[in-house]
Amino acid sequence: xxxxxxxxxxxxxxxxxxxxxxxxxxxxxxxxxxxxxxxxxxxxxxxxxxxxxxxxxxxxxxxxxxxxxxxxxxxxxxxxxxxxxxxxxxxxxxxxxxxxxxxxxxxxxx
Numbered sequence: 839x840x841x842x843x844x845x846x847x848x849x850x851x852x853x854x855x856x857x858x859x860x861x862x863x864x865x866x867x868x869x870x871x872x873x874x875x876x877x878x879x880x881x882x883x884x885x886x887x888x889x890x891x892x893x894x895x896x897x898x899x900x901x902x903x904x905x906x907x908x909x910x911x912x913x914x915x916x917x918x919x920x921x922x923x924x925x926x927x928x929x930x931x932x933x934x935x936x937x938x939x940x941x942x943x944x945x946x947x948x
Contacts, residue, residue: 839924839941844913845948846920852942854888854908857931862901867909868929873939875925878946879915886910915946922946 844850855868870883888908892899911927926941 839943841943841945842913843945843947844915846915846946847917849882849912849914852911852913852925852944853940854886854910855929855938856888856890856906856908858890858892858898858901858906860898862898862904862906864906866932867907868931868938870909870911870927870929873926873928874941876913876923876944878919878921878923879913879925879944881925881927882912882914884910884912911942913942913944915944920946920948 842852857865857868859865867885872881886908887905890901890906892902923944923946924942926939929938
């Protein structure tokens with residue numbers, strides 16, 4: 839679970855998801871969906887660009903310097919809400935049977 843702080847009255851990007859081939863091309867952005875929560879806000883998805891973050895030893899690390907297509911997960915707390923919230927999302931790349939899941943523990947502050 840990833841821990842995230844969000845200021846009340848703002849929207850925060852929680853994470854960006856992407857798919858990268860070995861030649862650094864991006865076939866498509868993953869399909870995203872909310873699997874649980876949030877109880878005190880809303881989640882939206884937006885398309886954009888960014889960079890991959892492959893670690894040392896990963897065969898696609900060379901792709902980190904290239905701009906790629908991404909889909910971003912954004913969280914907006916309900917008006918007037920401060921406190922704890924959580925959300926879980928799943929991603930699936932087209933042509934794959936594999937789903938990836940990630941959960942966020944959100945602390946909404948003043």
